[in-house]
Amino acid sequence: MSDTITLEGFHGTSSLNADAILKGGFRSSLGDKEWLGDGVYFFTEGISSPQNNAVKWAIAQSWDNTEKKQTYIDYSVIKANICVEEDRFLDLTSSEGMKFFNHLRNKYIESVKKGKVRPKNQDFKDGHIINDAREFLGIKIDVTKGNFPIRFETERVYNIKFRTPNTTILAVFDVNTIINNLSIIKKGIIK
Amino acid sequence: MITLEKYKEQIDTYFDNTPPSEIIKRFEALGYEFEPIDNSVDSNNLPIAEINQEVICVEEIGIFDMQDEFSESLYESEFPPVSGVYFSNVILFQKTLSHNVLDSSDISFEDFDVSEEFNFFSQKVETCNKDYEQLENTQRAMAA
Numbered sequence: 001m002s003d004t005i006t007l008e009g010f011h012g013t014s015s016l017n018a019d020a021i022l023k024g025g026f027r028s029s030l031g032d033k034e035w036l037g038d039g040v041y042f043f044t045e046g047i048s049s050p051q052n053n054a055v056k057w058a059i060a061q062s063w064d065n066t067e068k069k070q071t072y073i074d075y076s077v078i079k080a081n082i083c084v085e086e087d088r089f090l091d092l093t094s095s096e097g098m099k100f101f102n103h104l105r106n107k108y109i110e111s112v113k114k115g116k117v118r119p120k121n122q123d124f125k126d127g128h129i130i131n132d133a134r135e136f137l138g139i140k141i142d143v144t145k146g147n148f149p150i151r152f153e154t155e156r157v158y159n160i161k162f163r164t165p166n167t168t169i170l171a172v173f174d175v176n177t178i179i180n181n182l183s184i185i186k187k188g189i190i191k
Numbered sequence: 192m193i194t195l196e197k198y199k200e201q202i203d204t205y206f207d208n209t210p211p212s213e214i215i216k217r218f219e220a221l222g223y224e225f226e227p228i229d230n231s232v233d234s235n236n237l238p239i240a241e242i243n244q245e246v247i248c249v250e251e252i253g254i255f256d257m258q259d260e261f262s263e264s265l266y267e268s269e270f271p272p273v274s275g276v277y278f279s280n281v282i283l284f285q286k287t288l289s290h291n292v293l294d295s296s297d298i299s300f301e302d303f304d305v306s307e308e309f310n311f312f313s314q315k316v317e318t319c320n321k322d323y324e325q326l327e328n329t330q331r332a333m334a335a
Contacts, residue, residue, distance in 0.1 A: 086192055089192050096192060097192065099194070111209075114211040115214075117225035117226060118228050120223075120224040137201065138201070139202075
């Protein structure tokens with residue numbers, strides 16, 4: 001067994017959700033739109049303040065763009081300790097982690113090339129590759145860390161898009177065993 | 192930490208022993224749709240002159256590196272985008288500039304993927320004479 005790494009994660013959501021999480025724990029996000037594969041997502045220490053990012057995320061997510069209305073006004077930020085065995089931690093903010101991912105990604109591309117096909121309706125998503133590697137290649141990836149460009153309220157309102165990352169995030173796959181010491185560190189009202 | 196050194200053999204062995212169709216099928220199950228590609232053009236059979244010309248384009252235009260001060264200043268400038276050059280590092284250059292100048296901001300993260308080259312070689316090969324002319328203009332503007 002390898003050494004354990006402990007990371008601090010910050011999760012911004014509605015106060016209602018936050019209370020439910022504190023009582024019943026996190027539910028893992030599944031699906032293809034998650035950047036780093038299945039898991040619960042947190043902001044973490046990196047290229048900007050994770051606490052502020054969690055607040056900004058909670059505010060941005062309160063707006064339902066389909067219904068064109070705000071879905072909550074009370075938000076909370078949950079702090080959690082995330083413990084992961086070092087050899088199950090994929091750090092895409094490091095060159096070593098990126099070399100691993102790029103090699104893996106190239107193998108998927110090669111497979112498509114050998115199959116003489118190409119995706120018709122969408123590009124390959126990083127999260128799908130991570131999920132597939134976890135499930136079919138037997139690579140135990142419990143936590144993935146990466147830098148991402150995220151559009152918060154201001155960027156969304158003013159339609160500002162960028163690709164240089166502004167946040168560092170964690171995707172925690174095994175929510176039951178490696179997230180602990182949950183506490184609400186901030187509550188606020190969206191004006 | 193998970194590193195390539197630790198997993199390279201495992202990854203390579205898996206892909207060496209797994210038919211591409213199996214992997215493609217898994218992604219189809221996720222909602223991907225695949226279409227056959229036209230393999231009539233083989234990148235290995237490109238005329239050397241064309242390849243060289245592409246290489247010249249790459250060498251002369253350089254790599255856009257956001258960690259480089261010059262590139263950063265270029266990114267901030269009102270610089271015309273270069274079009275039609277297909278190597279991925281040049282595409283990086285091109286698209287980043289386009290993003291800035293034309294506000295064609297709906298560029299997804301996947302645009303920087305190596306699949307750009309894959310698509311290029313698997314679809315249609317064009318010489319970059321016209322684009323080379325643009326590149327020369329670009330270089331002149333850069334020098335100025």
